[in-house]
Amino acid sequence: MEFRALFLRVMSEHMDMPYNLAAELSGGIDSGCTVSIAANMLATRQKAINAYTAVFGTQSVEERTRAHAIPERYPNVRGKMINCDEHVGFLEGTDLDAYRTTAFPSRQNLPATFVTLAQLAAKEDARTLLSGEGADWFLEGSDMIWDSLLKRGNIQELYRTFAVLKQRSGCRKALRYILNSTSPSLLLGKAGRLAYLNAHYESLMEEEIPDLFTPAFTLKLRETMRNQREELMQERNLSCWSQTLEHELMFPPNHVWQGVPIDVEMRLPYLDRRIVEFGLSVPPEYKFRIDDTNVSHYGCRKYLQREAFRDTVPAEVIGAQEKEIYWSPVNRRLVRELPLLLSSTCILCEMGVLERDKLVRASQEFLDDQNNDSHPLIPWLDNIVVTEKWLRATTTEFPDCRLPTFHSVSFDKGESDHLSP
Numbered sequence: 001m002e003f004r005a006l007f008l009r010v011m012s013e014h015m016d017m018p019y020n021l022a023a024e025l026s027g028g029i030d031s032g033c034t035v036s037i038a039a040n041m042l043a044t045r046q047k048a049i050n051a052y053t054a055v056f057g058t059q060s061v062e063e064r065t066r067a068h069a070i071p072e073r074y075p076n077v078r079g080k081m082i083n084c085d086e087h088v089g090f091l092e093g094t095d096l097d098a099y100r101t102t103a104f105p106s107r108q109n110l111p112a113t114f115v116t117l118a119q120l121a122a123k124e125d126a127r128t129l130l131s132g133e134g135a136d137w138f139l140e141g142s143d144m145i146w147d148s149l150l151k152r153g154n155i156q157e158l159y160r161t162f163a164v165l166k167q168r169s170g171c172r173k174a175l176r177y178i179l180n181s182t183s184p185s186l187l188l189g190k191a192g193r194l195a196y197l198n199a200h201y202e203s204l205m206e207e208e209i210p211d212l213f214t215p216a217f218t219l220k221l222r223e224t225m226r227n228q229r230e231e232l233m234q235e236r237n238l239s240c241w242s243q244t245l246e247h248e249l250m251f252p253p254n255h256v257w258q259g260v261p262i263d264v265e266m267r268l269p270y271l272d273r274r275i276v277e278f279g280l281s282v283p284p285e286y287k288f289r290i291d292d293t294n295v296s297h298y299g300c301r302k303y304l305q306r307e308a309f310r311d312t313v314p315a316e317v318i319g320a321q322e323k324e325i326y327w328s329p330v331n332r333r334l335v336r337e338l339p340l341l342l343s344s345t346c347i348l349c350e351m352g353v354l355e356r357d358k359l360v361r362a363s364q365e366f367l368d369d370q371n372n373d374s375h376p377l378i379p380w381l382d383n384i385v386v387t388e389k390w391l392r393a394t395t396t397e398f399p400d401c402r403l404p405t406f407h408s409v410s411f412d413k414g415e416s417d418h419l420s421p
Contacts, residue, residue, distance in 0.1 A: 003278065004308035010272045011037050014130070022126035022264070024117065024133075025051040025079065027066030029302045031132030032317035033309050034269060038130060039074035040312055048076040050124055052117045054084040062322070069314035082120065087112045088332045090389060091260075099260050115260060122263035129262075134270035138279035139287060140301040161285040169290040177290055177300075193233055203379075204229055210380055212362055216406040217353045279304075296321045330382050331373055337385045338363045347391040348384065352406035359384070 015021065015038060023035045035051050042049055053067045064081065071079030089112055091099050096115050121129050165174035187195050198205050207225055209218055269275065279287075288300040299321035306318050342360055349356045366375050395401060 001308050003282075003304045006274060006278055007033075007269070007308065008037065010269050010275055012041065014267050014269050014272070015041060017128060019127045020047075020049075020125050021128040021130060021267075022050040022052065022121035022124070023130035025053045025067055025070065026132070027053075027063035027317065027320070028132065028323050029305050029313070029317060029320065030135045030270060032066070032070060032313050033305050034130050034132045035070050035077060036074065036309065036313040036317075039070070039077045043074065043076050048078055050078045050080060050121065050126060052120060053079065053081050054113050054117060055081045056083075056088070057085055066314075066317050066320060069316040073314050080120075082117060084113045084116060085332065087116045089336050090333075091115065099262070115262060118260075118262040118264050118266075126264055129264045129266050131266060131268045132270065134268045135279075135302070135305070138276060139270070139304060161283060164283075164285045165290060173290055190233065193235070197229070197232055201229075201232065204232075210362070210377055212354055212358050212377075212380065212384070214352050214355055214406055220406060298323050330378055331375070334378065334381055334385065335367060338367060338381065341385055341388055346388060347395065347403070348388055351403055354384065 011034065021038070023031070023038060025031050025035050035049070038049055051071065053064070055064065067081070068079060071077040091097055091112055094112065096112055099115050118129055162174060162178060165177070168174075169177075204225055207222060209221060213221065282304070287303055289303045290300055293299075310318055342363060346354065346356060346359070348354045349359070362377055363381065366377060366381060369375055391403070395403070
């Protein structure tokens with residue numbers, strides 16, 4: 001298979017080094033392929049590789065079992081489960097503070113966890129850290145590809161790919177798959193745009209703003225949300241910005257880590273230019289397979305990797321029908337960050353964005369909630385913490401910067417809210 005030959009060549013080049021390397025290892029297919037291939041190649045040189053799996057209290061037994069399967073098959077893989085419950089926070093305010101290269105407390109994934117694993121790899125004499133990140137959206141056969149074909153009116157290409165799927169799995173199954181993944185775009189005119197916005201911009205459409213903000217800021221926020229909604233309703237070709245191919249290739253979600261000055265070199269074979277070009281050139285229907293052996297949407301995806309490396313990657317990994325999403329345990333981070341935020345002057349309160357009494361009350365309710373995983377204010381509180389940290393970092397680095405303020409002014413016909421720059 002062409003993909004297999006190309007990926008093996010890329011992996012061989014990335015591993016052509018005289019010193020030790022390590023790898024990140026989740027229970028997923030992408031990292032499973034990189035570690036299994038690396039182990040296979042290193043075995044011929046009688047060399048070992050350390051594979052680090054970040055483990056959190058919420059991680060399932062099944063996911064850990066899949067991560068264990070690779071060192072069980074390859075004795076030269078030293079699998080290490082690293083408990084990272086204490087490394088869910090931002091770099092700021094910890095002994096890792098100096099690792100942040102810019103005044104931007106990114107809330108994408110877990111930079112503190114990554115630094116912890118990288119430091120451990122360096123301590124154990126590795127100079128390169130392999131990662132399986134980067135394959136999504138140009139190798140997995142995402143629903144966004146189908147959605148894109150419809151939104152851009154590429155009916156000829158859509159029909160061609162549907163014909164291939166129909167031949168493989170039957171007309172009913174192929175049609176149901178495409179309809180389920182693209183139905184919002186199939187509606188005509190405004191109805192289609194509204195359905196798409198409801199699916200991908202739910203919070204923007206609902207306009208539910210919690211009682212944390214000042215009246216002035218709430219008014220401005222509602223106005224901004226209405227304007228965004230109206231502009232999006234006028235767009236004929238909508239896209240979900242955080243899930244477009246261009247965004248993922250330009251700003252891959254985990255690769256803010258590459259700007260962190262760690263003591264190991266991070267290598268991402270899936271972002272090798274040759275792999276990206278190959279992935280973009282392969283028609284979408286060849287990236288996933290719909291048949292009776294697949295019992296989930298995830299089971300249909302990443303078909304190139306599954307087919308190419310069935311003989312290399314343990315069956316528990318390559319045939320997985322479910323994938324646990326590695327997301328930042330935000331509620332744990334908030335338990336740590338909210339008391340710190342409230343223990344000092346809050347810039348957002350000084351700007352007139354938040355009412356401190358309401359923020360304190362909401363924060364305390366969250367902290368008192370023993371089952372806070374599903375607390376409705378988690379996204380709002382997390383964004384408040386992120387923004388406050390960014391403001392503190394920015395005003396420290398640029399003390400002369402001028403921040404906007406939000407306050408209310410009175411008019412003859414009553415109270416109205418006003419933004420003062």
